[in-house]
Amino acid sequence: MKINDVATYAIEDGVAIITIDNPPVNALGAAVRAGIHQGFERAVADPAVSAIVLICAGRTFFAGADITEFGKGPIHPTLQEVQAAVENAPKPVVAAIHGTALGGGLELALVAHYRVAVPSAKCGLPEVNLGLLPGAGGTQRLPRIVGVEKALEMVTSGQHVPAKAAHAMGLIDALVEEGGLRAGAVAFARSVVAEGKPLAKVRDLSEKIEAARGQPEIFAAFRKANAKKFRGFLAPEYNIRCIEAAVSLPFHTGVKEERRLFEELLKGSQSAAQRHVFFAERQVAKVPDIGPDVSQRPIARVGVIGAGTMGGGIAMAFLNAGFPVTLVEMKEEALARGTGIIRKNYEATAAKGRISAADVETRMGLLTGSLSFDDLAACDLIVEAVFEQMDIKQDVFARLDAIAKPGAILATNTSYLDIDTIAGATKRPQDVVGLHFFSPAHIMRLLEIVRGEATAKDVLATSMAIARKIGKVGVVVGNCFGFVGNRMLAQRQREAEKLILEGALPWDVDRVLYDFGFPMGPFQMRDMAGMDVGWDPDKSSSSTVREILNEMGRRGQKSNAGYYDYDEKRNGTPSPVAEKVILDFAARKGFQRRTVTDQEILERCLYSMVNEGAKILEEGKAARPSDIDIVWFTGYGWPAYRGGPMFWADLEGLPKVLDRIRALHAAYGDDFKPAPLLERLVAEGKGFKDL
Numbered sequence: 001m002k003i004n005d006v007a008t009y010a011i012e013d014g015v016a017i018i019t020i021d022n023p024p025v026n027a028l029g030a031a032v033r034a035g036i037h038q039g040f041e042r043a044v045a046d047p048a049v050s051a052i053v054l055i056c057a058g059r060t061f062f063a064g065a066d067i068t069e070f071g072k073g074p075i076h077p078t079l080q081e082v083q084a085a086v087e088n089a090p091k092p093v094v095a096a097i098h099g100t101a102l103g104g105g106l107e108l109a110l111v112a113h114y115r116v117a118v119p120s121a122k123c124g125l126p127e128v129n130l131g132l133l134p135g136a137g138g139t140q141r142l143p144r145i146v147g148v149e150k151a152l153e154m155v156t157s158g159q160h161v162p163a164k165a166a167h168a169m170g171l172i173d174a175l176v177e178e179g180g181l182r183a184g185a186v187a188f189a190r191s192v193v194a195e196g197k198p199l200a201k202v203r204d205l206s207e208k209i210e211a212a213r214g215q216p217e218i219f220a221a222f223r224k225a226n227a228k229k230f231r232g233f234l235a236p237e238y239n240i241r242c243i244e245a246a247v248s249l250p251f252h253t254g255v256k257e258e259r260r261l262f263e264e265l266l267k268g269s270q271s272a273a274q275r276h277v278f279f280a281e282r283q284v285a286k287v288p289d290i291g292p293d294v295s296q297r298p299i300a301r302v303g304v305i306g307a308g309t310m311g312g313g314i315a316m317a318f319l320n321a322g323f324p325v326t327l328v329e330m331k332e333e334a335l336a337r338g339t340g341i342i343r344k345n346y347e348a349t350a351a352k353g354r355i356s357a358a359d360v361e362t363r364m365g366l367l368t369g370s371l372s373f374d375d376l377a378a379c380d381l382i383v384e385a386v387f388e389q390m391d392i393k394q395d396v397f398a399r400l401d402a403i404a405k406p407g408a409i410l411a412t413n414t415s416y417l418d419i420d421t422i423a424g425a426t427k428r429p430q431d432v433v434g435l436h437f438f439s440p441a442h443i444m445r446l447l448e449i450v451r452g453e454a455t456a457k458d459v460l461a462t463s464m465a466i467a468r469k470i471g472k473v474g475v476v477v478g479n480c481f482g483f484v485g486n487r488m489l490a491q492r493q494r495e496a497e498k499l500i501l502e503g504a505l506p507w508d509v510d511r512v513l514y515d516f517g518f519p520m521g522p523f524q525m526r527d528m529a530g531m532d533v534g535w536d537p538d539k540s541s542s543s544t545v546r547e548i549l550n551e552m553g554r555r556g557q558k559s560n561a562g563y564y565d566y567d568e569k570r571n572g573t574p575s576p577v578a579e580k581v582i583l584d585f586a587a588r589k590g591f592q593r594r595t596v597t598d599q600e601i602l603e604r605c606l607y608s609m610v611n612e613g614a615k616i617l618e619e620g621k622a623a624r625p626s627d628i629d630i631v632w633f634t635g636y637g638w639p640a641y642r643g644g645p646m647f648w649a650d651l652e653g654l655p656k657v658l659d660r661i662r663a664l665h666a667a668y669g670d671d672f673k674p675a676p677l678l679e680r681l682v683a684e685g686k687g688f689k690d691l
Contacts, residue, residue, distance in 0.1 A: 007035025060099025307338025517639025
């Protein structure tokens with residue numbers, strides 16, 4: 001029997017079954033809530049019904065709230081009204097879980113009197129990842145059923161707990177046979193009735209929270225242990241406060257405190273930023289002129305040229321996803337070193353328990369090392385990861401053109417060089433694309449997919465699909481120097497290097513950007529990556545601070561000395577040697593050093609990026625402002641709670657940003673010439689969000 005467009009009602013063996021079918025994830029939108037509410041009214045009123053099962057069709061139980069409704073005011077029945085109907089039902093209610101019970105979905109399951117699940121199901125409260133906390137009693141009920149420590153872990157990590165673990169901690173009452181959820185849930189409901197079991201309400205449980213009462217050290221220890229992970233984020237702390245409220249306050253008061261803190265987060269900029277990132281990461285997969293009608297090329301075997309740090313990491317990214325990989329090097333020694341490092345990396349991962357010893361051998365078994373380009377002839381996708389020099393790359397692509405099979409995708413991992421010039425070395429420029437991985441390539445999520453002038457649409461569609469298969473976030477970008485990420489990074493780096501000559505020191509710049517939320521500042525990053533990356537000793541002429549430090553043998557962490565001095569554990573301290581080099585060089589170049597404020601550091605480093613982002617958008621090198629935000633979030637450590645450089649600029653207010661850029665233009669010249677798009681948006685009273 002149909003209740004509404006998303007809900008049906010049936011009776012089986014005296015058990016009412018309310019089924020929700022709202023693809024793709026049965027989100028708890030208004031129609032779903034109405035369907036559940038009406039179904040419960042019917043079941044409660046029906047004397048033929050002795051128990052109620054709430055179940056979902058499709059691939060999952062309720063996987064959360066409909067976040068498009070956030071901030072729009074209550075739409076009745078609210079989730080809390082639906083929960084009250086479930087929890088206060090005078091007949092036993094069983095929530096039947098498959099797929100995932102997440103967020104509001106788990107909060108709804110927690111008001112059922114019992115919960116059953118198939119072994120493949122998972123439960124979680126992932127609101128923290130949207131800068132929020134569970135706002136429908138989740139933080140008050142969860143510790144009452146699983147205990148304070150496990151509740152703290154779940155609400156601050158957003159982790160999805162497998163059904164077997166959820167059963168062990170008491171969150172799930174029974175596991176039923178895979179594929180037999182409906183029958184298992186009905187049988188469980190009938191046994192509850194037959195045995196006269198109580199209408200168990202999680203809200204009334206007290207044993208597990210009483211065990212934590214009067215022990216503030218539990219929360220202090222948890223905060224201390226996670227301080228680094230939670231740095232800068234408000235939501236984890238607010239979630240902790242809610243669990244504290246569950247321990248110290250009566251249930252109804254705790255729920256009010258949870259709601260107060262939820263509303264505070266919902267209205268704040270951090271949650272807005274994190275929700276922006278959530279949607280932007282999904283939007284980035286939609287390339288404006290490539291629809292579902294564009295076919296993909298089959299990719300069965302992958303070739304990688306270059307077994308260095310980058311090539312080895314790229315090979316691992318494909319091996320991890322089950323692709324056979326042919327790894328080509330010029331010399332036996334380099335090949336042996338590269339494949340040896342891949343094995344060593346896998347064995348280190350296995351030693352940490354993240355993969356099994358069998359997984360190591362399976363992945364290594366997919367890897368074929370070679371010294372001959374001819375062995376790439378059978379590959380469907382070939383990724384070049386050789387030295388960042390145009391003539392070398394052109395030579396590689398000319399050789400590939402001669403041996404690669406028709407239709408093979410030829411990709412370059414260049415960070416800065418012109419894709420069209422590289423493609424020009426072949427007779428098949430339509431098959432050439434940039435696949436710009438970020439180091440370490442098997443870990444970093446970003447993959448810039450660089451579109452050349454001739455790159456075929458099916459090559460781009462295939463590249464986006466491959467990105468997903470290897471666990472990357474693919475972002476299609478245009479062909480220009482540095483593409484999107486490095487082009488903007490170059491602006492920040494230029495200002496950072498000017499600032500240390502004018503009066504700041506590297507650790508001042510690094511501290512300001514770290515405090516903003518980056519994992520490290522530009523000078524720490526350069527030390528970690530290697531000061532000599534891109535440095536040519538034969539052409540070095542002491543023309544920059546970095547060149548001088550390289551000439552002194554200060555190559556960063558790998559030599560225990562760069563801008564910072566490093567101990568054996570690679571802990572860095574400001575280097576007096578580097579400071580003297582900076583001061584001497586500044587004096588030689590005629591700089592009158594002055595006091596540089598933290599605000600100036602922040603504005604010059606970040607507003608220069610925003611201005612460049614506006615130019616990138618105007619030139620069509622990025623499809624959307626949010627694509628730029630995803631590049632910076634997934635590849636460069638931009639803090640999620642600030643949403644990305646373009647979102648952050650809107651948050652700052654574009655009139656304010658433009659005013660400061662104009663002032664910086666007047667003070668420092670055309671490095672800060674305002675982007676015409678930025679001026680136009682301000683003149684029209686718009687933001688990047690309006691593009």
